[in-house]
Amino acid sequence: MTRPTEAQRRQWKEEGYLVLQDAIVGDELRRLQAAFDRCAAEARPGWLERVEAGVQSAMFFDIPNPLEKDEVFVDLVDHPSWYGFLMDFSGDDLIFLAPQVRTVPPSPVSYVGWHPDVPHTTPLHMKVQVYLNDVGPGEGGFAYVPGSHRKGAGPFPAVRRIDSMPGQKVFTGRAGTAILFNSYGMHTAVDNRTPVPRKSIILIYEKWSRERYSSQRFAAIAPLCATRARRKLFGLEV
Amino acid sequence: MPRPDAHSLRIDAHVHVFARASAEFPRETSDWLPPDREEPVSKLLKEMEAHRVGRAVLVQIGGTSLEHHAYLLHCLKTYPRRFLGIGLIPPDIPSAADHMDRLTDGTGVIGFRLSSLGGPRDPLDRIDIREFRTYPIWKRAAEKDYVLWLYPRSGEAHLVPFLLEAFPQVRVVFNHLFICPGKGKFSIDAKGRPRVDTPVPPMTRYATMRLNQYENVTGHLSGQYAFSREPWPYRDLAGWHSQLLRAFGANRLMWATDFPWIAEDPGYGPLTRLMDELLPDLTEHERADIMGGTAQRFLRFP
Numbered sequence: 001m002t003r004p005t006e007a008q009r010r011q012w013k014e015e016g017y018l019v020l021q022d023a024i025v026g027d028e029l030r031r032l033q034a035a036f037d038r039c040a041a042e043a044r045p046g047w048l049e050r051v052e053a054g055v056q057s058a059m060f061f062d063i064p065n066p067l068e069k070d071e072v073f074v075d076l077v078d079h080p081s082w083y084g085f086l087m088d089f090s091g092d093d094l095i096f097l098a099p100q101v102r103t104v105p106p107s108p109v110s111y112v113g114w115h116p117d118v119p120h121t122t123p124l125h126m127k128v129q130v131y132l133n134d135v136g137p138g139e140g141g142f143a144y145v146p147g148s149h150r151k152g153a154g155p156f157p158a159v160r161r162i163d164s165m166p167g168q169k170v171f172t173g174r175a176g177t178a179i180l181f182n183s184y185g186m187h188t189a190v191d192n193r194t195p196v197p198r199k200s201i202i203l204i205y206e207k208w209s210r211e212r213y214s215s216q217r218f219a220a221i222a223p224l225c226a227t228r229a230r231r232k233l234f235g236l237e238v
Numbered sequence: 239m240p241r242p243d244a245h246s247l248r249i250d251a252h253v254h255v256f257a258r259a260s261a262e263f264p265r266e267t268s269d270w271l272p273p274d275r276e277e278p279v280s281k282l283l284k285e286m287e288a289h290r291v292g293r294a295v296l297v298q299i300g301g302t303s304l305e306h307h308a309y310l311l312h313c314l315k316t317y318p319r320r321f322l323g324i325g326l327i328p329p330d331i332p333s334a335a336d337h338m339d340r341l342t343d344g345t346g347v348i349g350f351r352l353s354s355l356g357g358p359r360d361p362l363d364r365i366d367i368r369e370f371r372t373y374p375i376w377k378r379a380a381e382k383d384y385v386l387w388l389y390p391r392s393g394e395a396h397l398v399p400f401l402l403e404a405f406p407q408v409r410v411v412f413n414h415l416f417i418c419p420g421k422g423k424f425s426i427d428a429k430g431r432p433r434v435d436t437p438v439p440p441m442t443r444y445a446t447m448r449l450n451q452y453e454n455v456t457g458h459l460s461g462q463y464a465f466s467r468e469p470w471p472y473r474d475l476a477g478w479h480s481q482l483l484r485a486f487g488a489n490r491l492m493w494a495t496d497f498p499w500i501a502e503d504p505g506y507g508p509l510t511r512l513m514d515e516l517l518p519d520l521t522e523h524e525r526a527d528i529m530g531g532t533a534q535r536f537l538r539f540p
Contacts, residue, residue: 054392054420105361
C-alpha cells in the first residue's frame with residue numbers, strides 16, 4: 001500500500017487536494033476505458049428515455065450500478081494508486097459510499113456550480129476523480145479552490161460564471177490522471193466548449209462511521225470482497 | 239377604458255384570454271378549449287382591477303396562424319397601455335421571419351413563445367445550432383429585438399445554453415418556474431387546467447440554473463397549480479422558489495398568474511399574495527421587482 005509522502009500529507013492538509021498523474025496507465029487504462037464505453041453504450045437508450053420523461057438530467061449521464069457490470073470498476077475502489085492515501089488521511093478507517101461513472105456532454109455551461117459536498121459536521125468526506133479521456137483547458141475539467149476545505153474558510157462569492165471564482169485551480173490532465181480532494185472544499189466541473197464529452201469516474205469515500213455503515217449497499221458484489229479489508233471498505237461488515 | 243392606477247407597477251407577466259370560436263375570432267378547438275368556451279379580456283381586467291394589477295402580458299392560445307391571433311390582436315389594440323402580447327409560430331411555416339414581422343408590426347406583440355427548439359434530442363450528438371428548426375426564429379429575434387418566451391420540453395433543455403451563447407442579445411423569458419415538462423407528463427385535471435407531473439426541483443435544473451450567467455435570461459414565478467401536489471399556497475414549491483431567487487435574483491424574476499387556469503382555484507386574489515407565502519423574506523425592493531418591476535424593465539412596458 002503506497003502511503004503519501006510528508007510533502008503530500010502537507011499539501012492535502014493545507015490545500016485539500018492531490019493530483020496523481022498516470023495513476024492508471026497502459027493495459028489497465030485501456031481495459032477501463034473499454035468497460036466504460038461498453039457499459040455507457042448499453043445504458044444510453046435508457047438514459048435518453050428518462051431524459052425525455054424529465055426524470056433524469058441530460059447534462060450528465062451516470063452508468064447505473066457500475067460495480068455490478070464489470071469487475072474493473074470494483075478494483076478501482078481500492079486501487080493501489082490512491083487507496084493508501086485515502087487510508088492514511090482517514091486514519092486507516094475508511095468506507096466507500098458510491099461510484100459515479102460519468103459522461104458529461106459538451107455544453108457552454110457546466111451542469112453544476114461551485115459547491116462543497118458536505119458540511120464540516122460530516123466525517124471526513126473524500127472523492128477521487130479519474131479522467132478517462134484527456135482533459136485540456138476548456139474541456140470540462142474538475143476545478144477546486146485550494147484551501148477552501150479548511151474550517152472557517154470563506155465565505156465564497158456566489159459567482160454566476162464559474163471562471164469568476166477567486167483562487168480556483170482547474171485540473172487538466174491525461175487519461176488516467178486521478179485527483180483526490182477533500183469534499184468540504186469548493187469544487188465544480190468547468191464548462192466544456194469542445195465537441196468531446198468528458199468521461200470520468202468519481203469515487204466517494206468517508207471516514208468510517210456507524211451512520212454510513214450499510215451491509216446492503218454493496219451486497220451484490222459481496223463475492224468479489226474476499227478480504228476483511230475489502231469487506232470493511234464496502235460496508236459489508238463492521 | 240380602464241386606466242392603470244397608482245399600482246400599475248404590478249404586472250401579471252403571463253396570462254391567456256380567448257373568445258368563443260367565431261368568424262371574427264377564429265381559433266383551434268379541442269376538448270380542452272371547446273368552441274363555446276370563452277375567457278374574455280373583460281373578465282381578466284375585472285380581476286386585475288379588483289387586485290390592483292395594472293398591466294399584463296397576453297400569451298396567445300388557440301392556434302399559431304395569423305388568423306388565430308385575431309382575438310389577441312383585438313385585445314392589444316383595444317387596451318394598448320394595459321397589455322403586451324406574445325404570439326405563436328406555426329411549426330412548419332416556410333418563413334418564420336415574415337410571420338414574426340407581420341404579427342409584431344405595430345400590434346403590441348413583442349415576442350413569441352417556443353415549446354420546441356428543433357435540435358438533437360441526444361445530448362451526445364453533434365450540436366450545430368444552425369441546423370436547429372428554430373434557428374431562423376432566434377436569428378430574427380436577434381435582428382428585430384423580439385422576446386422569446388421559452389417553455390421547452392425536458393428532452394431539449396440541454397439545447398438552450400447553445401442558443402443563448404450564440405444569441406446573447408435576445409431577451410429570453412423562461413416560463414413557469416424554469417420547469418421543462420417531460421414527454422407524456424402533461425394532462426388536464428378535473429378542473430380543466432393543465433397538469434404537469436414533474437419532480438420539483440426539476441431534473442432539468444442542471445441545464446437551466448446556470449443560465450443565470452446570461453444577463454438576457456429571466457423567468458416566471460408562475461404555474462404553481464400545475465406542478466404542486468398541494469393546494470394553494472403550494473408550499474411544496476417554496477424551496478424551489480428560494481433556489482430560483484438565489485440563482486437569478488429578484489431583478490430577473492417575474493410574477494404571473496397564468497390566468498384563466500387559476501380563476502376558480504385558488505382565484506386571482508390569492509395568486510397576488512403567493513410570493514408573500516412562498517418567499518416571505520423578500521425585501522420590499524425585491525417584492526416590487528418580482529411583482530412588476532422586472533417585467534416593466536425587461537419587457538419595456540410603455
